Amino acid sequence: MNLSSLDQLFVNAKITLLSLAGRVLPAWAIPWLSILVTIGVIAAIAPAIMMYLTWFERKIIARMQNRFGPTRVGVYGLAQPLADGLKMLIKEDIVPRGADQLLHLLAPVLSVVPAILLFAVLPFGRNMTAADLNVGLLYFFAVSSVGSYAIFMGGWASRSKFSVLGAMRAVAQIISYEVPGVLSVVAVIMVTGTLSTVGIVEAQADRWFVFTPWGFVGAVIFFLSGVAEVNRTPFDMPEAESELVGGFHTEYSGMKFALWYMAEFLESFAIAAFTTTFFLGGWYGPAIPFWTLALLLAVTVGTARRLPLPVRALGALAMLGTGLLWGAQPIPSWAWFFAKTYALIFVLVWLRGTFPRLRADQLMGLAWKFLLPLGLLNIVAAGMWVMADQVGLSSGWLFSLAVLVLGAWALVVINQPAPLQSRTYLLAD
Amino acid sequence: MAIIGWGVLQGMGVTFKTFLETYPWGRVLLRALRITPANGLVTVEYPDVKQQHHERFRYFPFLVYDGTPENLRCVSCKICEQECPPQCIHIVGPAKDEQGRPLKAYGRTYPVKFDIDVSICMSCRICVDVCPFDAIEMDNAYELSGTNRFEEMNYTKEKLLKSNEYFQQIKPTEAGEVDARLAAKAAKPAPAAAKGGPGAAPPKAEPPKPAA
Numbered sequence: 001m002n003l004s005s006l007d008q009l010f011v012n013a014k015i016t017l018l019s020l021a022g023r024v025l026p027a028w029a030i031p032w033l034s035i036l037v038t039i040g041v042i043a044a045i046a047p048a049i050m051m052y053l054t055w056f057e058r059k060i061i062a063r064m065q066n067r068f069g070p071t072r073v074g075v076y077g078l079a080q081p082l083a084d085g086l087k088m089l090i091k092e093d094i095v096p097r098g099a100d101q102l103l104h105l106l107a108p109v110l111s112v113v114p115a116i117l118l119f120a121v122l123p124f125g126r127n128m129t130a131a132d133l134n135v136g137l138l139y140f141f142a143v144s145s146v147g148s149y150a151i152f153m154g155g156w157a158s159r160s161k162f163s164v165l166g167a168m169r170a171v172a173q174i175i176s177y178e179v180p181g182v183l184s185v186v187a188v189i190m191v192t193g194t195l196s197t198v199g200i201v202e203a204q205a206d207r208w209f210v211f212t213p214w215g216f217v218g219a220v221i222f223f224l225s226g227v228a229e230v231n232r233t234p235f236d237m238p239e240a241e242s243e244l245v246g247g248f249h250t251e252y253s254g255m256k257f258a259l260w261y262m263a264e265f266l267e268s269f270a271i272a273a274f275t276t277t278f279f280l281g282g283w284y285g286p287a288i289p290f291w292t293l294a295l296l297l298a299v300t301v302g303t304a305r306r307l308p309l310p311v312r313a314l315g316a317l318a319m320l321g322t323g324l325l326w327g328a329q330p331i332p333s334w335a336w337f338f339a340k341t342y343a344l345i346f347v348l349v350w351l352r353g354t355f356p357r358l359r360a361d362q363l364m365g366l367a368w369k370f371l372l373p374l375g376l377l378n379i380v381a382a383g384m385w386v387m388a389d390q391v392g393l394s395s396g397w398l399f400s401l402a403v404l405v406l407g408a409w410a411l412v413v414i415n416q417p418a419p420l421q422s423r424t425y426l427l428a429d
Numbered sequence: 430m431a432i433i434g435w436g437v438l439q440g441m442g443v444t445f446k447t448f449l450e451t452y453p454w455g456r457v458l459l460r461a462l463r464i465t466p467a468n469g470l471v472t473v474e475y476p477d478v479k480q481q482h483h484e485r486f487r488y489f490p491f492l493v494y495d496g497t498p499e500n501l502r503c504v505s506c507k508i509c510e511q512e513c514p515p516q517c518i519h520i521v522g523p524a525k526d527e528q529g530r531p532l533k534a535y536g537r538t539y540p541v542k543f544d545i546d547v548s549i550c551m552s553c554r555i556c557v558d559v560c561p562f563d564a565i566e567m568d569n570a571y572e573l574s575g576t577n578r579f580e581e582m583n584y585t586k587e588k589l590l591k592s593n594e595y596f597q598q599i600k601p602t603e604a605g606e607v608d609a610r611l612a613a614k615a616a617k618p619a620p621a622a623a624k625g626g627p628g629a630a631p632p633k634a635e636p637p638k639p640a641a
Contacts, residue, residue, distance in 0.1 A: 063451045064444045068472055354444040355437075408433055 007332040011127050014038075038130045042119045050265040051081035056342075057265075057349050064353035091254040098159040099251065107154030108252065108259035114146040115266035121197050122273050125283045125334030129198050136197035137189065140274060141182055144229065147267060148174040151231075151238065154260070155248035166247020169360070170238035174229050176367040181225035183375030184218040187382035188278050197274075201282030208281035213401040214382040217408075219279035221371050221378065226271035227348060228367070230264055234355035237363060272344035273337075280340050283333035294323020369415050377407035484600055487567035488552050489584075491591045492543060498590045502564035505540035509556035509565055517549035518556065543586040547573050563607045569599050 005012065014037060021033055055070065055077065062069030070077025095104055121136040123129040133139050148171055155167020189195060191214075192203040209215030228235035239247040249260045276282060297319035302312050358366070381400035388396030449455030450469040459466045473480050494501040505522030522540030524532040531538045556565050568591070575581030597604040 060448070064448045066447060066451060066469065066471055068470065068474070071474070350441060350444060350448075353448075354441050412433055 007126060007329075007334075009332065010125070010334070042116065042130060046116050046119060046266055047262065049269055050262045051085060053265045053269060053345065054084065054261070055081050056345065057352075060346065060349045061353050064350070085258070088255055088258040093254040093256060094251075096159055096251050100157040100159070103153050103157035104251075105256070107150050107157055108256045108263070110153065111147050111150030111263035112259050112266070114143045114150075115263045115270065117143045118267070118270040118274075122270070123198050123201050123277060123282055124337055125332065128283075128334060132196060132198045135195045137185060137195045137200070137278075140197075141178070141185075144267065144270070145174070145178060147229075147263065150263070151248050154252070158248075158251035160251050162244045162246070162250040163248050166238045166240070166244045166250070169240075169244075170231060170248055173231070173235065173237060173363060173367075176364060177225040177228040177235075177371075180221050180367060180371035180375045181229065183372065184221035184225070184378060185278060186375075187214045187218045187378050190379070190382045190386055197277050197282075201277055201284065204281040205284055208279065208284070208286070210279045210281075212385065213397065213404050214378050214385055215279055217374060217378050217381070217404050219275060221375050222278065223271070223275045223344070223347075225367070225371060226275065227268075227351065228363070230267040230271055232264070232268055232348060233352040234358055235363060236357060237360060240357060242357075268348055269341070269345065272348060273341045275344055276337060276340040280344075281336075283337045285329070285331055285336050288326070290323050290326045292323075293326050294320045297323060365415070370411055373411055374404075374408060377403060482569055484602060486569050487554055488571040489547060489550055489568050489573060490545065490554075490556055490565050490589075491568045492586065492589045493564055493566055493593050493596055494590050495593050498587075499539075500535045501539060501590060502537075502562045503540055503543065504538045504562060504564070505543075506561070508559050508561065512555050512559045514553060514555060515549045515551050517546040519544040519546075540586065543589060545584050545589060546582055547584055548578065548582045563611060566596055566600075566603075566607070 014034070017037065018030055018034055022030055025033065058080075059069040059077070070080040073079040073083045095101060118140060120131045121129065121133055121139055123132075151170040151174070152167045155163040155165075155170070158164075188200060188209060191209070192200050194200060194203070210219045231238045237247075238244075239249070244250065249257060252260060298316040301319050302316035381403045384399040384403065385396040388394070388399065446459070446464065447467075449459055450466045456466045456469065492501055492503055505520055505524075507520050507522075510516075510518045510520045519542070520540050521542035523538035524541045526532055533539075552567070554567055557567055593604070593608075597608075
């Protein structure tokens with residue numbers, strides 16, 4: 001069996017399908033069919049991804065709180081998303097009397113549409129991008145920011161104070177966090193010189209950007225502002241169950257409510273996927289030379305003192321074999337992409353399981369006082385990296401690391417809250 | 430502050446440790462890193478797994494009989510009915526013949542009806558404390574739900590009667606004490622016991638004051 005056939009499994013499946021269709025259909029219909037197949041696949045997997053993200057999130061959060069999570073519907077609660085979906089579908093749809101009927105209906109739809117559109121430029125694997133736009137990155141930012149209109153529209157159309165408050169907070173938050181989000185990616189554009197998502201991934205074949213100083217800082221900024229943009233806990237002020245009864249979706253029920261959730265989960269998947277694309281090397285596995293890996297694994301197993309000697313010897317040989325297999329790239333590109341994306345989604349859930357909601361001033365402070373200046377400094381650091389590369393110096397590492405460490409330290413020092421003045425109160429008597 | 434965001438990472442470490450503690454492989458991993466894992470999953474998955482109760486766990490009373498259900502200890506004195514704080518006990522009795530003379534079974538009067546409403550009972554054990562004959566005791570069966578408020582929730586005499594062997598089985602210590610007390614009582618005032626009636630037996634302990 002050829003390993004690359006597994007890598008190109010889905011691509012080949014589509015080509016086979018189209019060639020089969022070519023015997024029946026006229027030639028002009030084939031490109032249209034190709035487009036339809038791609039759209040169909042994305043439209044089918046997006047809800048499936050969303051459903052199982054809810055399951056994934058509930059399971060992990062439960063484990064972090066010493067609970068089991070869903071267990072009753074199906075094995076390990078695997079049928080729980082289906083049950084939830086069915087429940088949402090047959091629930092009564094309630095629209096408040098004073099609501100703007102049309103916009104109230106339109107808002108959740110408008111929030112899902114950009115979330116699904118984002119999947120068009122995601123490079124799921126080698127040759128597995130639905131539309132390799134030459135402005136893919138710009139497209140990502142343009143489309144993802146449409147979601148904020150939907151949120152404000154939904155909040156305003158509900159004609160409820162909680163909804164409007166949530167919508168106002170959402171707009172303030174999303175606009176604030178879009179700025180550091182865009183700035184963090186500028187560094188990537190500077191180094192790769194392309195806006196195409198496929199081009200950015202291909203530039204990371206030798207080294208993932210996260211393993212450079214500017215890439216690491218950029219990844220952190222991008223990921224944090226992404227989390228804030230999709231309104232997830234610790235940054236879920238627009239929803240804020242405990243203060244706003246659900247914020248902008250207070251007045252939604254039934255399938256419309258499910259659409260809001262679908263948009264949120266799809267966008268968080270997209271954030272994780274784009275962080276993978278821009279900084280974590282996309283569909284590439286870690287670029288470790290196979291002999292290094294083989295040697296490392298063999299030495300580790302061979303010197304493990306707890307194991308008996310024959311096991312160590314056999315283990316070391318097996319590890320050498322594993323290293324050689326690594327050279328043949330046995331893991332398909334799409335598996336790498338999804339593994340990294342789900343690892344980032346785990347981090348997202350992990351953040352939710354750990355941190356309480358930020359206060360409004362802390363939220364804005366983090367965006368404007370810390371992430372934004374750090375993003376600007378990151379551009380400087382990336383510039384030094386590029387310049388050192390062009391001149392042929394190897395000191396780019398040192399300079400960009402120095403800029404970022406000093407900058408982050410200075411920002412923390414500047415942002416230290418002023419110590420409270422201690423006052424003495426004299427009781428007049 | 431040594432490293433920026435150190436506190437954040439520490440917090441995430443706490444939740445990740447909790448996450449690992451809930452999986453067997455995670456506990457192995459933690460031990461390998463020389464971290465002692467805490468309890469992990471503490472949920473008892475109730476309908477599938479049932480918790481072992483303490484012997485003194487109590488829920489809802491039952492009537493004790495010795496040998497056959499006709500030989501019940503209750504003489505229908507109605508003290509429990511009066512003392513019951515939520516008034517869930519309803520007794521009709523003692524049984525009488527046409528001339529109004531009390532009927533006796535095994536040398537004792539007995540109730541015609543003895544109903545306790547499960548949905549009202551609060552499992553306070555006052556009926557057990559005030560009973561001079563140790564005729565009523567606390568059960569530990571707690572799955573008493575039903576779909577009918579009046580027929581199913583109202584436990585009649587037939588449903589309430591359970592044998593002394595059952596009592597000895599669910600609460601050996603308490604049943605042993607009760608049996609010893611009854612044996613001592615039977616040995617000493619034999620003529621008084623033959624006379625019958627609630628006044629014959631001394632109260633077993635100081636009964637709690639009736640509430641208002």
